[in-house]
Amino acid sequence: MLGLLRENARISITKIAQKTRNSRATVQKRIEYMEATSIITSYTVRIKPNLNPQLIQAWMSIMVEGNKAQAVIKELRLDPAIQTLHTTNGKWDLLVEIQSDNLVNFDLILSRIRSISGIYNSETNILLSTYKI
Structure with a gap:
């Protein structure tokens, strides 16, 4: 069930029941249990990578004092x-x-992060291409 929900958080209870060969009531109860016990903490939306080709993405490594x-x-x-x-x-x-969304804002973001008290050092790498998703 969790695998199906990870793949598509909007999948119907009926579809999960069909794929797992359980009753709809059983699937509903298991999902409610997982939500109540915080096994499932939220549902989310994944946005298609490179939907906005102008988007600047980077990884920043940070050392903390x-x-x-x-x-x-x-x-x-x-x-x-x-x-x-x-x-x-x-x-x-x-x-x-x-x-x-642009380099000017990116520069401001880096400055804002680097000015946080307790950050000792940082290194930032801009992502150029993604090959495996």
């Missing part, structure tokens, strides 16, 4: 240009996916 990671994460989560935010191991503490 000392134990300031949670404060930095809190600030980053408020920024609408940030699409995803990951903690990592190794040289960088955080990995951030950024989107912007």
